[in-house]
Amino acid sequence: MKKMMNQLGESMKTARRWQNASKAAIAVSALSFLASCAKDAPQDTWQPAGPNAERIDNLQRPVFYVAGIVGVIVFAAVAWVIFRYRDRGQAIPEQTHGKPALEIVLTVIPVLILLGVAIPTAGTIFKLAKTSDTEMTINVTGQQWWWEYDYPAAGSNAEQYGITAPIVTSGQLVIPENTKVLLRVTSRDVIHSYWIPKLNGKKDSVPGRVHLLRMEGSKPGIYAGQCTEFCGLSHAYMRMEAVVLSRADYDKWVANQLEPYKAPEAGTEAAAGEALFIQQCSRCHQVNGLANPDGSLIISAPDQYLVSGAAPNLTNLMTRNTFAGASWDLLTPECRDNVWNASSAYFGERYLDGVSADCLNQKDLREWLRNAPAKKPMYADPTKLTTTGGKYRGMPALGLTEDQINTIIAYLLERK
Amino acid sequence: MITTSSKLFYGLGAVSVTAAIVWTIANDGGALGAVALVFIGIASIFLGAIASYVRDGHVLSTDTAQHDSAPAAQRGPGRSWFPLGTALSLGMVVVGLVTSPGIFKVGIALLLAMLGEWLIQNWSDRASADAGYNERVRGWVVHPLEIPIGGALLLGAIVLSFSRIFLALSAEAGPIVFAILGALVLFFGSVLSIRRGVSRGVVGALCGIVLVALSGVGIATALSGERQELTVASAEDHYAVHPCGEEAEEYDGSAGRAVSAKSSVAATVTLKDGVLYAEMDGFSGPLSSITLQRSLNADILFQNEDAGMHRMIVTYGKTVEDLGGGVKKETVLQTCTAMIGQGGAQQIVVRIPKPSFASDVPYTITASGIEGASIEVMVP
Numbered sequence: 061m062k063k064m065m066n067q068l069g070e071s072m073k074t075a076r077r078w079q080n081a082s083k084a085a086i087a088v089s090a091l092s093f094l095a096s097c098a099k100d101a102p103q104d105t106w107q108p109a110g111p112n113a114e115r116i117d118n119l120q121r122p123v124f125y126v127a128g129i130v131g132v133i134v135f136a137a138v139a140w141v142i143f144r145y146r147d148r149g150q151a152i153p154e155q156t157h158g159k160p161a162l163e164i165v166l167t168v169i170p171v172l173i174l175l176g177v178a179i180p181t182a183g184t185i186f187k188l189a190k191t192s193d194t195e196m197t198i199n200v201t202g203q204q205w206w207w208e209y210d211y212p213a214a215g216s217n218a219e220q221y222g223i224t225a226p227i228v229t230s231g232q233l234v235i236p237e238n239t240k241v242l243l244r245v246t247s248r249d250v251i252h253s254y255w256i257p258k259l260n261g262k263k264d265s266v267p268g269r270v271h272l273l274r275m276e277g278s279k280p281g282i283y284a285g286q287c288t289e290f291c292g293l294s295h296a297y298m299r300m301e302a303v304v305l306s307r308a309d310y311d312k313w314v315a316n317q318l319e320p321y322k323a324p325e326a327g328t329e330a331a332a333g334e335a336l337f338i339q340q341c342s343r344c345h346q347v348n349g350l351a352n353p354d355g356s357l358i359i360s361a362p363d364q365y366l367v368s369g370a371a372p373n374l375t376n377l378m379t380r381n382t383f384a385g386a387s388w389d390l391l392t393p394e395c396r397d398n399v400w401n402a403s404s405a406y407f408g409e410r411y412l413d414g415v416s417a418d419c420l421n422q423k424d425l426r427e428w429l430r431n432a433p434a435k436k437p438m439y440a441d442p443t444k445l446t447t448t449g450g451k452y453r454g455m456p457a458l459g460l461t462e463d464q465i466n467t468i469i470a471y472l473l474e475r476k
Numbered sequence: 477m478i479t480t481s482s483k484l485f486y487g488l489g490a491v492s493v494t495a496a497i498v499w500t501i502a503n504d505g506g507a508l509g510a511v512a513l514v515f516i517g518i519a520s521i522f523l524g525a526i527a528s529y530v531r532d533g534h535v536l537s538t539d540t541a542q543h544d545s546a547p548a549a550q551r552g553p554g555r556s557w558f559p560l561g562t563a564l565s566l567g568m569v570v571v572g573l574v575t576s577p578g579i580f581k582v583g584i585a586l587l588l589a590m591l592g593e594w595l596i597q598n599w600s601d602r603a604s605a606d607a608g609y610n611e612r613v614r615g616w617v618v619h620p621l622e623i624p625i626g627g628a629l630l631l632g633a634i635v636l637s638f639s640r641i642f643l644a645l646s647a648e649a650g651p652i653v654f655a656i657l658g659a660l661v662l663f664f665g666s667v668l669s670i671r672r673g674v675s676r677g678v679v680g681a682l683c684g685i686v687l688v689a690l691s692g693v694g695i696a697t698a699l700s701g702e703r704q705e706l707t708v709a710s711a712e713d714h715y716a717v718h719p720c721g722e723e724a725e726e727y728d729g730s731a732g733r734a735v736s737a738k739s740s741v742a743a744t745v746t747l748k749d750g751v752l753y754a755e756m757d758g759f760s761g762p763l764s765s766i767t768l769q770r771s772l773n774a775d776i777l778f779q780n781e782d783a784g785m786h787r788m789i790v791t792y793g794k795t796v797e798d799l800g801g802g803v804k805k806e807t808v809l810q811t812c813t814a815m816i817g818q819g820g821a822q823q824i825v826v827r828i829p830k831p832s833f834a835s836d837v838p839y840t841i842t843a844s845g846i847e848g849a850s851i852e853v854m855v856p
């Protein structure tokens with residue numbers, strides 16, 4: 061064995077190899093350095109945009125620096141020892157065992173460093189777990205592969221924010237700025253995890269349990285996130301956004317969400333779309349207020365068709381600007397840019413405009429309606445549902461014609 | 477050169493590769509198992525090659541004189557009880573075949589273990605003329621398996637005995653017995669560790685006696701059965717969901733004490749002084765109206781703080797079934813707890829499939845026998 065090692069050592073010593081190795085090392089470190097300064101990084105934990113995320117940032121920066129300095133010292137020491145005491149055929153030096161003073165010092169220093177990290181960490185954990193200062197409460201429910209939000213009409217939601225009836229949306233969480241929002245995170249099927257990196261850390265969403273997560277945004281804007289617990293086929297397409305609005309804009313948003321249903325005018329393309337929607341879509345998707353010609357309300361039955369028992373509520377689809385697990389835009393690139401990159405003074409106004417006919421991203425929405433599972437992998441092939449008792453995971457392909465899609469889109473455009 | 481220790485690896489490699497071929501044929505080209513087996517084969521052959529190359533780490537390859545004279549080349553006789561074990565487990569397999577599949581499975585496992593041990597014993601006996609060395613060689617191969625498996629079995633026996641004992645003891649006596657046993661273990665442990673003179677044999681014998689006593693009591697309590705409440709609860713299928721009104725004698729006297737029930741429920745509903753109120757994480761103070769998600773299995777914990785037996789009833793609309801000929805059958809949708817006595821609690825799972833605006837009457841949570849106590853349930 062020793063002989064083999066020696067041989068290995070010999071060949072490693074050749075200058076060319078050293079050169080190659082150092083070249084590779086420089087390339088790798090340069091690459092990771094460059095990767096760390098990406099400009100457009102919507103999910104960058106180093107750019108907090110709210111007090112909770114700032115708390116985490118205030119903790120992780122010093123820890124990162126301390127760890128970095130310790131790391132550099134250790135690597136330098138190891139490199140120096142490797143070089144200084146490399147095998148040059150010298151005799152093996154005298155072997156000793158134990159040096160209490162040194163050992164104690166080398167134990168005490170890390171203990172002190174770790175204590176220095178642990179105390180502020182514990183403080184931060186407690187601050188992030190605080191719920192007594194909550195100003196608004198929102199239920200967040202994960203399922204394969206999208207997030208549902210509902211705003212209970214109780215407590216301060218009703219008293220201070222005018223949420224007099226429950227509001228349900230999906231994909232985009234809308235919250236007022238500088239408000240201590242508490243999310244009650246749970247799941248309808250498997251474990252997911254809710255994470256908006258610029259606003260707070262992540263929290264697992266576990267079926268049968270309600271986990272609490274603080275959310276607060278300091279200025280209006282859209283903050284991106286994604287599910288961070290592997291949850292099946294389309295985990296990568298389970299994204300979400302938090303939308304922070306000024307208080308005045310938020311009140312407008314609430315009022316709009318609570319507005320009663322307005323049926324399309326008779327004879328329009330949208331009216332044809334409504335009829336088709338009732339026929340094709342409303343067994344899964346709820347549109348609040350949608351009624352049969354005889355006036356009876358249409359109540360969807362997603363629990364009969366879907367494993368999770370839920371499909372996105374489409375009452376106000378066009379007030380959000382992404383869809384299907386926030387994976388595609390409802391806005392064309394120019395219109396999107398206009399909203400997403402607006403300064404905080406204009407952001408709210410533009411977000412509240414929702415999606416207009418001119419701004420609708422026809423391409424992605426049409427592809428979705430034409431064949432949803434082709435766009436986002438889902439277990440939605442009717443011939444392969446034996447293990448789920450005939451229930452889908454996700455939206456199936458419905459075989460709509462292009463004309464039918466036109467009418468459906470005309471109808472959906474009025475849902476805002 | 478095929479050395480003593482390399483034989484094992486080469487053999488394993490050959491068996492794995494053969495097994496991979498057989499597997500592929502038997503599974504109609506199913507690849508996963510074959511890939512695993514081929515990898516085991518490659519790994520074994522690789523280890524065998526290393527063993528050959530370093531001549532088991534004992535004999536220099538250039539030192540040909542050693543090839544016959546080295547201890548590793550000598551034969552040693554062996555005595556072993558594994559043939560006996562093999563015969564006994566074979567008997568167990570046969571007995572299991574005619575009596576119960578459980579015994580059969582244990583027999584098969586034992587048989588495989590005995591054969592494996594026998595094989596390795598046989599191989600190690602021949603490793604050299606040095607019996608001590610042979611014993612060590614055997615240890616290197618089998619201890620990584622023997623010790624953890626033996627330890628796990630021992631631990632399993634202890635855990636199983638303990639659980640049987642505590643399921644048979646009454647709920648009040650359990651903690652007391654546990655505390656006393658814990659104190660005894662701590663006491664004797666401390667004494668033994670302080671007194672240096674105590675021999676290994678004494679400690680071993682003591683542990684042996686305790687183990688035998690523990691399993692004895694464990695077997696006795698397992699045969700005598702669980703305590704009364706548990707027997708009743710399982711006879712009533714207490715953990716299943718019952719239709720409202722069906723009576724059950726047992727309820728969780730202390731669900732509120734169980735961590736799983738106490739933490740992270742969707743809502744806690746309490747009946748106190750004739751008033752029913754709800755508490756939910758994220759809302760301050762008692763609530764008279766709660767919002768539950770649609771089609772979500774929501775855990776609700778009901779606590780009765782009032783005198784008398786009460787149940788919590790969650791009502792969420794009704795279904796209408798058309799039986800034909802103008803006859804309609806209405807079913808009220810309800811989920812209930814059992815009748816709960818004062819200080820008791822029970823957690824139930826409620827799943828409401830339709831939004832509350834689908835119903836003419838509000839969804840509610842009420843308590844049986846209490847007029848006017850009601851919580852509104854909103855479902856978006």
Ligand SMILES: [Cu+2]
Pocket residue numbers: 202203205251252253287288289290291295298
């Ligand atoms: Cu997920």
